[in-house]
Amino acid sequence: MKKIQMVDLQSQYQKIKTEVDASIMNVIESAAFINGPEVKQFQEDLEKYLDVKHVIPCGNGTDALQIALMALGLEPGDEVVTADFTFAATVEVIDLLKLKSVLVDVNLDTFTVDTEKLKAAITPKTKAIIPVHLFGQCANMDEVMAIAKEHNLYVVEDTAQAIGAEYKGKKAGTIGDIGCTSFFPSKNLGCYGDGGAIFTNNDELAHRLRGIVNHGMYKRYYHDEVGVNSRLDSMQAAVLRHKLPHLDGYNAARLAAATYYSEAFAEIDELVTPVISSDSTHVFHQYTLRVLNGKRDALQAFLTEKEIPAMIYYPVPLRKQKAYDSGDYVDADFPNTDTLVAEVMSLPMHTELDEEQLVYITSAVKEFFGK
Known part of the structure; x- marks a missing residue:
């Protein structure tokens, strides 16, 4: 592989x-x-x-x-x-x-x-x-x-x-x-x-x-x-x-990989797979999951051990970044953003993912959750 x-x-x-x-x-x-x-x-x-x-x-x-x-x-x-x-x-x-x-x-489902x-x-x-x-x-x-x-x-x-x-x-x-x-x-x-x-x-x-x-x-x-x-x-x-x-073909390949992921994870209650809006197509620049119950970092570490990269975009909201923290948001309510920064994780996503790789990645995620 x-x-x-x-x-x-x-x-x-x-x-x-x-x-x-x-x-x-x-x-x-x-x-x-x-x-x-x-x-x-x-x-x-x-x-x-x-x-x-x-x-x-x-x-x-x-x-x-x-x-x-x-x-x-x-x-x-x-x-x-x-x-x-x-x-x-x-x-x-x-x-x-x-x-x-x-x-x-932002919205919790579409980001x-x-x-x-x-x-x-x-x-x-x-x-x-x-x-x-x-x-x-x-x-x-x-x-x-x-x-x-x-x-x-x-x-x-x-x-x-x-x-x-x-x-x-x-x-x-x-x-x-x-x-x-x-x-x-x-x-x-x-x-x-x-x-x-x-x-x-x-x-x-x-x-x-x-x-x-x-x-x-x-x-x-x-x-x-x-x-x-x-x-x-x-x-x-x-x-x-x-x-x-090739762009439409590239985007179709990404969608196919995303569909494979989402179908594989459908029975894992602690994962929320990406939602596709009824008004918009999705070209899956990233395949971004929400990992519930505080298990995100442990899942990322588990995948790393299996040589599967997984990224966290974006771990700190902009309002809390040192460069952009104006002090205007100290008591502000951003429940969805704060939930996402604690839960999101992105799996490999590109045009060249093959079935062997997708099987390996999804099997590793299932193994982590005992599925």
């Missing part, structure tokens, strides 16, 4: 090695390393795949979020509401821009933002909402968009973990004003370095975004606004261009 990994990028690469290698060599031979033809072609391919008017490639997913907020013209002190249970990049960019992050609890708590968090200073499509499925975008419309707020979708997922037939990242994603190697659509992209159907926002990613320039050496230097390089675009046609 092959060594079990959280993500097996080597095996995935071997299946597309010939075409990827040829494209990378073409970039090297052409010396079109920045904004070359591969970037333009990937941009157009992704626009078609997402059915969105504008894709703006950039350097990474964190840059995508920052640039999106910069394009909205927000002022220092403006409030941006997002989930407490997510990766730090979502609030990192808010604080970097001197905006104020307002954190709210996405609790829209009732979201409603309660809106103040006259609120200017934007960042729903996070965590672990591979979409937040309740009907409710998010209704709240945004009622209060005249921008919506920036964090789609770093859900590229290819659909909410009522629309691709994740194309429902709000702006969508952002990451092409970090372990993502469902990952390159071989850093990369990201921003999506929008708004022509005016697209124009601003294109300037901001390129030092605020729309004409060379004429800087119309403060921008950044954030570009998807041509070699990463070449990789992504060849992986994009």
Whole structure:
């Protein structure tokens, strides 16, 4: 049996090695390393795949979020509401821009933002909402968009973990004003370095975004606004261009592995398997269980002994992180987030999991629970 990994990028690469290698060599031979033809072609391919008017490639997913907020013209002190249970990049960019992050609890079943708590968090200073499509499925975008419309707020979708997922037939990242994603190697659509992209159907926002990613320039050496230097390089675009046609297949393989896991664990009362929303498909960037009765850490240690990796995303909520603890949440009630940080654990999830590996992993989990 092959060594079990959280993500097996080597095996995935071997299946597309010939075409990827040829494209990378073409970039090297052409010396079109920045904004070359591969970037333009990937941009157009992704626009078609997402059915969105504008894709703006950039350097990474964190840059995508920052640039999106910069394009909205927000002022220092403006409030941006997002989930407490997510990766730090979502609030990192808010604080970097001197905006104020307002954190709210998530749903216990889908791990996405609790829209009732979201409603309660809106103040006259609120200017934007960042729903996070965590672990591979979409937040309740009907409710998010209704709240945004009622209060005249921008919506920036964090789609770093859900590229290819659909909410009522629309691709994740194309429902709000702006969508952002990451092409970090372990993502469902990952390159071989850093990369990201921003999506929008708004022509005016697209124009601003294109300037901001390129030092605020729309004409060379004429800087119309403060921008950044954030570009998807041509070699990463070449990789992504060849992986994009495989994305739906990759996501289907992840779903198949997730289904195998969930069926295997159906009779274990101390495990809560991932819930798939009726409104959203799930592309399973992670397969994340809840382990009840305080057994999570013991199960992780047991699996480690059997050389099965298992990760805990995210052990500390954002409101308690040293960098983002504003003191605003000392007495706040975040029951679902606090439950999740004590119970969640993610099993290996990638496109190359085979039946032998899945049998070994699920058998080990069953053994731990005496099944």
